[in-house]
Amino acid sequence: MDIFGRTGAGEALKSTGWGLRWQVRVSILLVCVLSAVNGQIRYSIPEEMRKGLFVGDVAKDLGLDIKRLISGRAQLVIDGNNQYVELNPNKGHLVVKERIDREKLCGQKSPCSFSLEIVLENPLELFSITIEIQDINDHAPAFSKKELNLEISESAPIGTVFLLDSAADPDVGINSLHSYSLKPTDNFVIKQHSRADGSKYAEMVLQSGLDREKQSEHSLILTAVDGGDPQRTGTVKIHITVLDANDNAPIFTESLYKATVIEHSLGGTAVAKVSAIDADQGYNGNVTYSFTHMDEGTPPLFNIDPYSGEIKVTGAIDYETVQNYEIHIQAKDPWGLTSVSKLIIDILDVNDNTPIITMTSFSGKIAEDAIPGTVVALISVQDVDSGKNGQVRLNINENLPFKIKTSLRNYYTLVTEKGLDREKVSSYNITLIATDEGLPPLSSMNTVVLDITDVNDNAPAFSKNVYSTYIMENNSPRVSVVAIQATDPDRGQNALISYYLIDSELNGNPISTYFSINSENGVIHSVRSLDYEQVKEFKIHVKAQDGGSPPLSSNTTVLIYVKDQNDNAPQVLYPVQTSSSLVAEMVPRSADVGYLVTKVVAVDVDSGQNAWLSYKLQKATDRALFEVGLQNGEIRTIRQVNDKDAVKQRLTVVVEDNGQPSRSATVNVNVAVADSFPEVLSEFTDFTHDKEYNDNLTFYLVLALAVVSFLFITCLLIIISVKIYRWRQSRVLYHSSLPVIPYYPPRYADTLGTGTLQHVYNYEVCRTTDSRKSDCKFVRPCSQNVLIMDPSSTGTMQRMQSEQNILDEPDSPLEQKPPNADWRFTQGQRPGPSGAGGPPEMAMGTGPWPNPPTEAEQLQALMAAANVSEATATLGPGTMGLSTRYSPQFTLQHVPDYRQNVYIPGSTATLTSNPQQQQQQQQMLMQQQMVAQQQALQAQPSEASAQPEPPKAAQTPASKKKSTKKEKK
Numbered sequence: 001m002d003i004f005g006r007t008g009a010g011e012a013l014k015s016t017g018w019g020l021r022w023q024v025r026v027s028i029l030l031v032c033v034l035s036a037v038n039g040q041i042r043y044s045i046p047e048e049m050r051k052g053l054f055v056g057d058v059a060k061d062l063g064l065d066i067k068r069l070i071s072g073r074a075q076l077v078i079d080g081n082n083q084y085v086e087l088n089p090n091k092g093h094l095v096v097k098e099r100i101d102r103e104k105l106c107g108q109k110s111p112c113s114f115s116l117e118i119v120l121e122n123p124l125e126l127f128s129i130t131i132e133i134q135d136i137n138d139h140a141p142a143f144s145k146k147e148l149n150l151e152i153s154e155s156a157p158i159g160t161v162f163l164l165d166s167a168a169d170p171d172v173g174i175n176s177l178h179s180y181s182l183k184p185t186d187n188f189v190i191k192q193h194s195r196a197d198g199s200k201y202a203e204m205v206l207q208s209g210l211d212r213e214k215q216s217e218h219s220l221i222l223t224a225v226d227g228g229d230p231q232r233t234g235t236v237k238i239h240i241t242v243l244d245a246n247d248n249a250p251i252f253t254e255s256l257y258k259a260t261v262i263e264h265s266l267g268g269t270a271v272a273k274v275s276a277i278d279a280d281q282g283y284n285g286n287v288t289y290s291f292t293h294m295d296e297g298t299p300p301l302f303n304i305d306p307y308s309g310e311i312k313v314t315g316a317i318d319y320e321t322v323q324n325y326e327i328h329i330q331a332k333d334p335w336g337l338t339s340v341s342k343l344i345i346d347i348l349d350v351n352d353n354t355p356i357i358t359m360t361s362f363s364g365k366i367a368e369d370a371i372p373g374t375v376v377a378l379i380s381v382q383d384v385d386s387g388k389n390g391q392v393r394l395n396i397n398e399n400l401p402f403k404i405k406t407s408l409r410n411y412y413t414l415v416t417e418k419g420l421d422r423e424k425v426s427s428y429n430i431t432l433i434a435t436d437e438g439l440p441p442l443s444s445m446n447t448v449v450l451d452i453t454d455v456n457d458n459a460p461a462f463s464k465n466v467y468s469t470y471i472m473e474n475n476s477p478r479v480s481v482v483a484i485q486a487t488d489p490d491r492g493q494n495a496l497i498s499y500y501l502i503d504s505e506l507n508g509n510p511i512s513t514y515f516s517i518n519s520e521n522g523v524i525h526s527v528r529s530l531d532y533e534q535v536k537e538f539k540i541h542v543k544a545q546d547g548g549s550p551p552l553s554s555n556t557t558v559l560i561y562v563k564d565q566n567d568n569a570p571q572v573l574y575p576v577q578t579s580s581s582l583v584a585e586m587v588p589r590s591a592d593v594g595y596l597v598t599k600v601v602a603v604d605v606d607s608g609q610n611a612w613l614s615y616k617l618q619k620a621t622d623r624a625l626f627e628v629g630l631q632n633g634e635i636r637t638i639r640q641v642n643d644k645d646a647v648k649q650r651l652t653v654v655v656e657d658n659g660q661p662s663r664s665a666t667v668n669v670n671v672a673v674a675d676s677f678p679e680v681l682s683e684f685t686d687f688t689h690d691k692e693y694n695d696n697l698t699f700y701l702v703l704a705l706a707v708v709s710f711l712f713i714t715c716l717l718i719i720i721s722v723k724i725y726r727w728r729q730s731r732v733l734y735h736s737s738l739p740v741i742p743y744y745p746p747r748y749a750d751t752l753g754t755g756t757l758q759h760v761y762n763y764e765v766c767r768t769t770d771s772r773k774s775d776c777k778f779v780r781p782c783s784q785n786v787l788i789m790d791p792s793s794t795g796t797m798q799r800m801q802s803e804q805n806i807l808d809e810p811d812s813p814l815e816q817k818p819p820n821a822d823w824r825f826t827q828g829q830r831p832g833p834s835g836a837g838g839p840p841e842m843a844m845g846t847g848p849w850p851n852p853p854t855e856a857e858q859l860q861a862l863m864a865a866a867n868v869s870e871a872t873a874t875l876g877p878g879t880m881g882l883s884t885r886y887s888p889q890f891t892l893q894h895v896p897d898y899r900q901n902v903y904i905p906g907s908t909a910t911l912t913s914n915p916q917q918q919q920q921q922q923q924m925l926m927q928q929q930m931v932a933q934q935q936a937l938q939a940q941p942s943e944a945s946a947q948p949e950p951p952k953a954a955q956t957p958a959s960k961k962k963s964t965k966k967e968k969k
Helices: 003-016 020-029 058-062 066-071 102-106 677-735 855-867 915-937 941-945 957-968
Strands: 040-046 054-057 075-078 085-088 093-096 112-120 125-134 147-153 161-163 177-183 188-194 200-206 217-226 233-243 256-262 270-273 288-292 302-304 310-313 324-332 338-348 356-362 365-367 375-382 392-396 402-406 411-416 427-436 443-453 466-472 480-483 497-501 515-517 523-526 537-546 553-563 571-574 584-587 596-599 601-603 613-620 626-628 634-637 648-657 664-673 785-789 797-801 901-903 910-912
Touching (some): 040 054, 040 058, 054 058, 058 066, 058 093, 058 125, 075 085, 102 112, 102 125, 177 188, 177 200, 270 338, 288 302, 356 427, 356 443, 392 402, 466 480, 497 515, 571 664, 584 677, 601 613, 626 648
Parallel strands (some): 040 125, 147 233, 365 443, 466 553, 584 664
Antiparallel strands (some): 112 125, 177 217, 217 233, 288 324, 302 310, 324 338, 356 375, 375 411, 402 411, 427 443, 480 523, 497 537, 515 523, 537 553, 571 601, 613 648
């Protein structure tokens, strides 16, 4: 433990400015002494150490772990109010808290030490530590007076002793007063003596006779030296006046006086009386008394009468400060002869100090589930009085579940005696009463507040075991149904309640699909709209759970009744209303008044007054014939049925409930007034027709609207497509690098519907690269173009273009071979406008060409005729007689070889290279044209005013079937 000597003591000595040699010596001497007996340790440190210097490693010396000091909340308990040291629990070191003055702490007492205890909790442990304060030489010897005046008779014999004032050095041990020296030593020498308490005093001895006539005054220097290193000294000047001879000195009656005095005695209280006798007579025998060896600056506690020798109290005497006093008394005659004596005054203790209660360990709270015997607080009680005056008893106020147990010396523990319940008492005011055994006894009180901390020992409790409420059906989702609330007498997190729905099923569905609960406030909401007709009552189990650990819970039941709303119209069960068959009630013509025709049976799935039904006759074929029972729905006759009454009677009955607002349903009752079944059967068809008419009216209206909308959208798309196609066609022709020279035959030149085929036929022309040559040049087989024949009066032809445009690939033309030279057109076989409004010869196809065409022009006309050769072969009048291969899917790949067959527009005839075939085709064409003229003459005026249609082709078996179907329709 000499570590402390190198750190603590060395630093303290440096602060005083002493020499290095003294520091090394003190460092070696001041070694911390450890004692491990009974859990006690002892440290030794020098006084005047600076704040924060190391005193000792408590954790290491006590064999404790640092964690134990922290978890046990280690703390120091020091007797008295001076906190000289403090504990650093993080390191386990004991360090200086404030400067220690040994002389102030112990005075002349040696060794000087003070005790303290280290208290650890959980479990409770107590360790005692004693710290000894080593003295350092921080005080020089000092005399009470700066100058001593002595009067010595010249007749004083050699060896006469003169008692000198002692120097006071508050240091102890080697640092205390060590020796005296006197200079000069011509007539006097110094002798040093020690008292029983170890203090030293000096006597001056006359070693040679005095001669007043030679030297009447002497000046001496008395020096007091202590034993410290470096040494400290104190001096006083002695002035000696030589008197005339006086050979007898006063003598005390006793060499030692003893007296007692009670502490806190009042001023003037007599303590003792001393006396000295001088054998001389007269003036030389007068004696005076005085105190010697009194500390300068210390307030006097006693006073002696210089003439009577009576000693009285003059200051405040405190037993707890000093228990006894030792006073030196001097008797002196007028001539300076003196003698000394000693007075010892013992202080008697008085019970003047109340006990001091200190809460050494007290957290101020305890859990309510603490078992009896749990330590609540560690209490220290101190009484500085002695004897019975310092013996203390500690008690607490009554009617508390606590008691006091004695633990160690001056230590008590406050423990629980009974079980605690925070819900009954949340805190206790505990009054600690400490009483000593003095006469009269003194006591002190200290009141502390002990809070009882909550434990989750109470489950939430509902105000009701069963809650019931009502909700109207068809409610809005998330509507609030009912609010339930539970209470918990606990506090904090233990009283924080959460609400939950206990999982259950209703009709196979979890209850959470119908209701939800707010976990914080317990409000139950409906998740969806409820239907009284499906579920009339809900039984919900709710759990309330607190936030404790472990949590506690309780359950309750919530009954939710659904109220009915008039949300369902009556349903007619009889008579049954069907669309496929007719049900009629038969009433004979001989029926009397009140005859029961039938009964309307209806139900309402609602309940209560919402299901009360009433029946009324809304309309009837003959209101004077029938009536309906208001409550029972019975249809009866209200008069006699006669022969004038119609066979077919229709009644409309309204069934209405009693809800607010009311709902109703209607039913049609067919009644046949007849005596036989055939009469009823004859009217059955009319009923069916009326029924079908009413049922299908809405369907036809919807269908017509859909068809009109579709046609409008289709026409709009076709117009947009044509516009885009024309624009692209013009762009392609404008940018094409081919030498395309469009050729328009006379009255056939306009390919967009403005030529001679104005109203019926328009066709696309294939152009040659050079009109002066007879060869035809095709850009590409016109496989991507289709012809749509418009049967309307405008006769325009729309041209649809599919995925590939033939003009987009000008670099791959297909040249056709020239036609055979063995075929020629006759005058009757030349193509004409067929249905155009013109001269008859033009209508018959016999009109001449305006100008003789070239071979290329003839080929172009033949190709145009070939595109429409089968116009009347397969289709009816609505499609101008076009076959399906001239539908939008038809392409020029289907065109027959022009060298073998030639198709004439408006005719089913085909021109071939065989003369016989050509002649037969010409005859057929003439017959068709004559038939067309006869039909035109027989047409109605309104039909005649319309634009003439092209002649119909001879009917094939397929066309006959189609025409037959159309006629049926």
